[in-house]
Amino acid sequence: MAGDKDTLLSMGFDPARVEWALKAIGNRGLQPAMDHILENEGKPVPDLGAVNESSSSRPADGMDVDDDEDLEALRAMGLAKGASGSADAEAKSIKCSQCGKTFKNTGLANYHAEKSGHDQFEESTEEIKPLTEEEKKQKLEELRVKMAEKRARKAEEEAKENRANELIRRKQGTDMNKLKEELKEKEILKEVEAKKREKIEDAKARAAVKAQIEADKKARAEKAAREKALREGRAIVDAPSTSAPAPAAQAVASGTPKVHTHARLQIRMSTGGPPLTTTLPAEAPLRELAEFVASHSPDIDVDNVTFTQNFPRKTFAVGDFSKTLKDLGFVPSAALVATP
Structure with missing residues (x-):
């Protein structure tokens, strides 16, 4: 109907969907058309030439027996009483026994059956009057409210989904930042450990070089002393050792005080472990002892x-560290505790 079509178009419905709905229900009223539009809102509009209009029919008892299509539809629903039967009262509508709704014709009843799944109908003498202008306005307002509620629910669902996606994105960003920080901390620890090992290796190398220099100096001094003794015709006397007490005994016997040129040192670590022992020149600075200890303990x-x-x-x-072992009182021997 032109009036129903104009009304639907004024509500903002797509013209193609309005044409589809009116043709699908056979122009049977505004409410069925709106129901059809809402039911098929998410479906594509088909070729209207392939859409069959709902057949026009009259109430079951007043139907023309030559209208085979309506007769078969009513028989399928248990409404027809026979090919030529008639009711005591004229049937003016069709009523759904399951929900109580009444319909003007079999087309609308079929549409309701497909939509709701109901399959029990009966004839009714209730006459369905066309909607007044006031009722049409009320129906339109109900439809607008229904559509507004549907849009609001859809907007709420979309907002909820967006919030969930945002939380997931933030969590992923937080996890990524945490992972980056952990990797950075590990790299820093590796660099610190590498520098510490490098420092220890440098200290060991310096201590080894100094020890070699002292050994070379001692060897050159002993060689020079032997050569001088040979030139002067004196007996060659080796450097004193801890295993040969003879020179000390000779010094005591002759009354000459013994001059100690080396310091015998025992160092215990405060962190535990076996003690370290070494012999250093009396004139060596305390720093040389520190380097010796560091070369034997990575914790120092x-x-x-x-x-x-x-x-x-x-x-x-x-x-x-700049003071000599002799000045510090470590000659001829001393026992010390080293603390990192």
Whole structure:
């Protein structure tokens, strides 16, 4: 109907969907057309030439027996009483026994059956009057409210989905930043460990070089002393050793005080482990002892190590590294505790 079509178009429905709905229900009223549009909102509009209009029919008892299509439809629904039967009262509508709705014709009843799945119908003498203008306006308002609610639900679902996606995105970003920070911390730790190992290796190398220099100096001094003794015709006397007490005994017997040129040192680590022993020249600085200890213990830092003497109780730190072992009282021997 032109009036229903104009009304639907004024509501903003797509013209193609309006044509589809009106043709599909056979122009049977505004409400069925709106129901059809809402039911098929997400479906593509088919070729209207292939859409069959709902057949026009009259109530079951007043139908023309020559209208085979309507007769067969009513028989299928159990409405027809026979090919030429008639009711006591004239049937003016068709009623759904399951939900109580009444329909003007079999086309609308069939549409309701397909939509709801109901299959029990009966004839009714209730006459369905056409909608007044006021009722049409009310139906339109109900449709607008229904569509607004549907749009609101859809917007709420989309907002909920967007919030969930945003939370997932933020969590992924947080996890990625945390992973980057952990990797950065590991790289920093690796660099610190590498620098520490490099420092220890440098200290060991310096200590080894200094020890070699001292050994070379000692060897050259002994060689020079032997050569001088040979030139002067004196007996060659080897450097004193801890295993040969004869020179010390000779010095005591002759009354000449013995001059100690080396310091025998025993160092215990405050962190535990076996003690270290070494012999250094009496004129060697305390720093040389620190480098020796650092070369044998990776926990020792040359610039931070301290030495403690128990008897008498004294502590020696980096400020004493330039002093000789002789000046510090470590000659001829001393026992110390090294603390990192």
